[in-house]
Amino acid sequence: MAEKILSLDGNSLSINDIEKFVTQNIKVKIKDSAIKKMVQSRKLVEEWIAKDDIIYGVTTGFGEFSNVKISHNEIEQLQENLIVSHAVGCGEPLPPFIVKIMMLLRVNALAKGYSGIRPATVQLLVEMINNNIIPVVPSQGSVGSSGDLVQLSHLVLAMIGKGKVQIIKNVFEANAGQTKIISSKLALKKFGLQPVKLQAKEGLALINGTQMMTSFAAFLSARAIKLKKIADIAAALSHEALRATDKAFDKRLHQLRPYQGQLETAENILSLIDRSEIRTSHLKNDARVQDAYSIRCVPQIHGASKDAIDYVTSRTAIEINSANDNPLIFPETKEHIEGGNFHGQPMALAMDFLAIALSELANVSERRIERMVNGALSQGLPRFLTKHGGLNSGMMIAQYTAASLVSENKVLAHPASVDSIPTSANQEDHNSMGSIAAQKCYRILLNLENVLAIELMASAQGLEFLKPLKPGRGTSAAYNEIRKVVKPLKHDRLLFDDIKKINFLIKNDVLLNAVEKIIKLS
Numbered sequence: 001m002a003e004k005i006l007s008l009d010g011n012s013l014s015i016n017d018i019e020k021f022v023t024q025n026i027k028v029k030i031k032d033s034a035i036k037k038m039v040q041s042r043k044l045v046e047e048w049i050a051k052d053d054i055i056y057g058v059t060t061g062f063g064e065f066s067n068v069k070i071s072h073n074e075i076e077q078l079q080e081n082l083i084v085s086h087a088v089g090c091g092e093p094l095p096p097f098i099v100k101i102m103m104l105l106r107v108n109a110l111a112k113g114y115s116g117i118r119p120a121t122v123q124l125l126v127e128m129i130n131n132n133i134i135p136v137v138p139s140q141g142s143v144g145s146s147g148d149l150v151q152l153s154h155l156v157l158a159m160i161g162k163g164k165v166q167i168i169k170n171v172f173e174a175n176a177g178q179t180k181i182i183s184s185k186l187a188l189k190k191f192g193l194q195p196v197k198l199q200a201k202e203g204l205a206l207i208n209g210t211q212m213m214t215s216f217a218a219f220l221s222a223r224a225i226k227l228k229k230i231a232d233i234a235a236a237l238s239h240e241a242l243r244a245t246d247k248a249f250d251k252r253l254h255q256l257r258p259y260q261g262q263l264e265t266a267e268n269i270l271s272l273i274d275r276s277e278i279r280t281s282h283l284k285n286d287a288r289v290q291d292a293y294s295i296r297c298v299p300q301i302h303g304a305s306k307d308a309i310d311y312v313t314s315r316t317a318i319e320i321n322s323a324n325d326n327p328l329i330f331p332e333t334k335e336h337i338e339g340g341n342f343h344g345q346p347m348a349l350a351m352d353f354l355a356i357a358l359s360e361l362a363n364v365s366e367r368r369i370e371r372m373v374n375g376a377l378s379q380g381l382p383r384f385l386t387k388h389g390g391l392n393s394g395m396m397i398a399q400y401t402a403a404s405l406v407s408e409n410k411v412l413a414h415p416a417s418v419d420s421i422p423t424s425a426n427q428e429d430h431n432s433m434g435s436i437a438a439q440k441c442y443r444i445l446l447n448l449e450n451v452l453a454i455e456l457m458a459s460a461q462g463l464e465f466l467k468p469l470k471p472g473r474g475t476s477a478a479y480n481e482i483r484k485v486v487k488p489l490k491h492d493r494l495l496f497d498d499i500k501k502i503n504f505l506i507k508n509d510v511l512l513n514a515v516e517k518i519i520k521l522s
Contacts, residue, residue: 008111010112015221022097028126031111038113043331044116045201056326078203083206090141094137096171101219102215103128103129105218106152106206107129114330116201136158138150142436145428158184159196160195161188167179210347216438220438220442224312232265232298233515234452237479238462239273240273240471242291246270248295251266261307301364308353312353316350347432351434351437362447369458378462398495401450477519485502
């Protein structure tokens with residue numbers, strides 16, 4: 001079978017491509033058509049240098065130093081100084097998979113052909129990707145407006161032989177971040193590669209961009225598309241465990257308020273509980289007119305978050321195929337235009353919006369957990385989902401953990417994009433803080449996965465007390481997959497292990513794939 005190759009041209013990369021690239025260790029190449037465009041813009045840069053034209057960041061200094069002319073014989077030193085001076089990050093290293101996506105996105109942006117960089121320089125980045133040479137990049141230091149300058153500078157340090165790297169084939173391995181750190185010069189030599197000597201414009205072309213925040217955005221978008229379905233699966237299992245009414249999911253009701261996410265969620269819940277013996281058993285004798293909001297309003301709550309996820313995904317799809325360098329080179333008209341495509345505001349707002357949307361999925365999930373463990377609300381389920389309460393605490397503290405995660409999310413969901421601290425002596429007087437928004441959103445997503453794991457654990461336990469009645473087609477598939485790794489809780493045990501196992505089913509799409517073999521979710 002031929003090896004999979006992801007071809008980049010700066011215009012056609014998708015979020016799905018990025019997910020496969022990072023999870024399946026797919027190699028990349030630059031399309032010939034893109035190389036041709038890169039050559040054209042590079043030729044212009046060299047012509048302008050020969051004429052000693054004034055071009056920002058090429059024959060001038062950077063930021064407030066844009067009024068300082070750089071002599072011809074110092075142009076290459078200027079580019080190396082840019083990288084060294086801007087590599088001032090701190091904090092824990094970024095996850096290796098984020099750095100690998102950063103590398104991919106930077107190649108893709110440069111492949112558009114508007115940055116004036118030599119194809120050979122970009123090819124080194126391609127070779128690093130294909131040999132899994134992953135730079136060690138600190139997570140803190142970006143204000144997200146002149147691009148993610150700090151993090152991209154640390155990435156480029158590895159290209160010029162002055163940085164640190166890890167050689168990691170599977171960036172999602174549990175110990176990926178603990179792989180031995182070595183000098184980039186040594187790693188490049190191991191694979192027969194030479195550090196690049198940056199020429200005019202190249203340092204600036206490599207670090208002007210939103211690739212760190214957009215790497216998080218791409219990964220988070222890919223995961224959120226799946227987690228919104230997992231949230232529906234968890235809600236449907238809780239619906240079964242709580243023997244809720246399905247009236248609130250009637251399609252006619254939702255067509256009168258036709259938000260796409262709301263319609264999809266209502267349809268998903270009904271499909272998941274289809275043919276449920278639990279629902280059928282109490283359909284005729286159900287005295288309840290309606291359920292609590294956390295069950296009855298699942299289409300409205302989940303649906304709003306789904307619409308937000310779709311919006312963020314659409315913004316991310318634009319950003320991953322954008323030229324966000326400065327200045328940009330236009331070979332067609334032989335112009336260079338100084339602008340602000342590096343500004344992270346579109347991603348900053350998107351990441352803050354996604355943070356809120358994911359937080360709300362966790363928020364309502366915790367409320368359903370509470371209803372299942374609370375004997376006063378659980379529609380006859382034993383208190384804390386244990387038969388022998390008192391001697392056993394059952395799932396009492398599982399709800400504590402969910403509450404803790406939800407509370408943490410409420411703090412993390414405070415928008416970063418509303419803040420701006422000027423930099424570069426007020427030349428850069430509005431900054432997006434998109435990198436902070438993205439990293440907060442990532443922490444919220446991890447918390448959401450754990451809250452959903454707890455809800456799935458609790459709802460599966462709730463179903464034990466309704467046997468021999470069986471849940472619906474979709475909910476049965478989810479229940480059976482959970483029971484492959486977690487047994488029913490008969491006596492107190494380490495629920496930490498159970499949550500971790502169910503979280504694995506979520507992260508690796510095992511649960512979602514099992515359900516979607518039975519029914520396709522929207």
